[in-house]
Amino acid sequence: MKVATLLGERFKKAPADCVFDSQALMVRGGYIKSVGTGLFSFFMPAKRIAKKIENIIREEMDRIDGQEVMFPVVMPGSLWQESGRYNSIGSELLRFKDRNGIDMVLGMTHEEAAVQLARDAAKSYTQYPFMIYQIQTKFRDEPRSRGGLIRTREFTMKDAYSFHTSQEDLEQYYAKAYHAYDRIFARAGVPQVVAVKSDSGMMGGRISHEFMLLTDIGEDTIVICPECGYRSNSEAADCIVHNEEYPIEPLEEVYTPDQKTIEDVCNYLHKSPLQSCKAVLYQRNMDDSLVIVFLRGDLEVNETKLRNLLCAEVHAATVTPEMGICPGFIGPKGLPEGITVVYDESLKTLNSFVAGANKENYHYKGMNMARDLGEVKYDSVAKATAGGICPVCGKHSITISRGIEVGNIFQLGTKYTESMNMQYLDSDNTLKYPIMGCYGIGVGRLIASVCEVSHDDYGPIWPITIAPWQVQICALRIADENVRRVADKLYEDLKKAGVEVIYDDRNISAGVMFSDADLLGVPLRIVVSPKTLERNAIEFAARDKSFKADLSPDNVVGEVKAKIAEMIAALTPED
C-alpha cells in the first residue's frame, strides 16, 4: 500500500469536539469518520486493526474449542418474546416492523439466537459441552454514545455462548474462557486489562467478570485492593467499614434549626459524619412507592445493589407533602407506616449516632440501633470508598480507579434455556435444561482502548500484533534517483517476503511525511534518504523510539523480519 493513495485525510489538529486522546488521534489520523451519533465508518487502517484483533480473538476462541457461527443482525421480535426480553428491555433495543408489519429487532446481543440455533441441534448429553461464537455487528440505541469508538451505538463484537450439563462443567469452562481473555489482551498489547468481579445486570446469572482497561477516562468505577489483588466493579463491590467505639449516650432529641445536610448537622452538634445516619430517598419506578435507605453519614448508596435487593427499578424520590416525612430531618425512629426501609450494614456496629427525628428542626443524638429500634435486617447497599476494608484480606486498603469495560464473561445459568425451552436428554433418561455461559469482547472499543494507553503527542503507537502495517517506508527526496531506486526495491522485496508494508513515496517535505507516519502509528519505520544513502545505509527505527539503527540496504529484509518476529514473540503468552 502506498500512502499517496491511502484514503483518509490526516489532520494537523483534531476536531474541536473530541474528548479523549484516542478519539482525537483516530479522527486526526484518518482512521474513523463519524456518520451519525454513535455511528462510524472505518478507513483502511482502522479496518485492518479491527481485522487483526478479530483474528487474535478467533484464534483464542478456537483454542478453547469454540465453533464460529453467525447469527442474523435482524431478528423477529417473536424470538425475543420467547425469552421475555422483548418487553423487559427498554428503548436501547431498536424495534421496527418489516413490510408485512411483523415486529423485528436489531440484535444488541444474541442469547436468543444462540439458543434458537442450538436447541434443536443438541438433544443428547453426548453432544455437550460446546461453545459457539460469532464476530458481528451489534446495535444498541444508547441513550448517550460518546468518546469516538469508546461508546458507540453500532459496534462489532465477539460474542460467545457455551452450553453445559453441570454447574461444575460451566465453571471449568468459565476458567478457560477467563484465561483465553487474558491471552487475547496480552496479544493485543494491552496487558493492563484486568478482570474484575461484576454485577450481572440484565443478563441474569450470578458470577460474572468484566475485563477492564484501567484508565482515568473510564466510565466505570473499579474497587481494587492492592494488598491481596481483590478487584471488583464498584456496582458489585462489598462496602465494609469500621466503626469506632463511641461512649453510649442516652437518646436525646435536640433542636437543630435549619440544619438539613449531614455536614450542617454534624458541625452544629460537633460530631463527625462517621457518627451520623443519612437518609436517602428513592421511589420504585413501578408505583412511585417510597423507599428510604439509611446509611452512615459519609457513605453513598450503591443504586445497583439497591435495585438488586428490591428486585425493582428505582429513581431518586420527589418528596410530596402526602408522604408525611420531613426532608432534612428523616431518621429511622418515628417514621410513618408503610414505607420500605433499608438499613445499610454500616449502621450495624455504630453504637451512638446522630439521626433525624422525623420532626421539623429536630434530630436525635446518642441513637443506638439495637436499643432504640430493636432487631432490624441489615443489607449491604453502600458504595465502597477509598480506604475502606477489603472484603477478602480485611485490610484498610481499598483504592478506587476508573476503567473501560472491553470484555466480559458471565455464568448465565438456565435463564435462557428455560425460558426458551431448550432441553437435552441426559444419561439418566430425563430431560434437562443446559447451563449457559456467555462471553463478549467489543472490537472497536478495544481498538480505542489500545490507542488510549499506547500513544504519544504525535499519534498512536500500535503494538505489532494489531498494527495496520508492520513497517512503513519513508522515502525522503523521492525525486532523487537513488532514493527512488532503493526505496522502490525495498518495498517490493518486503512485500515479496510477506511483510506488511506501507510505502510513502510522496514528494513532500520530511516534516509532513514524519507527522503522517506518526499518526499511522506503524511500529517499525525505514527511512530512505540521500543523506544516509551517501554512506550506503538506510535508517531503521521503532515508532516508540526504543531503537534506531543504520542498516545496509542489502540485508534489510532479514533484519526487518527478525525484528518483527522478536516483537510478536514479546507479546505472545507462554501457555
Added chain:
RNA sequence: CGGGAUGUAGCGCAGCCCGGUAGCGCGCUUCGUUCGGGACGAAGAGGCCGCAAGUUCGAAUCUUGUCAUCCCGACCA
C-alpha cells in the same frame, strides 16, 4: 428524559448585536524555489450560510418552528 451549547467550503473558525457583493487559516489544484520534523511565492478550484415557514424591496444576519450534532446529568449486557 432533564440542563447547556453549536449548525457558514474537507477541517478549524469569523461575519449575525446594527439586514444590502459570503470571508479567513489549514487542506486541495497548477507552476517555480525549498526540503531529515507540519517551508515560500504566484495563480486557481471549492458554499441551497442545517431545514421550513414568517417579517422585509431585500435574510447567513430578525421571528417562529423543526431537524441534527456536541457537552454535563439521568439511563445503559
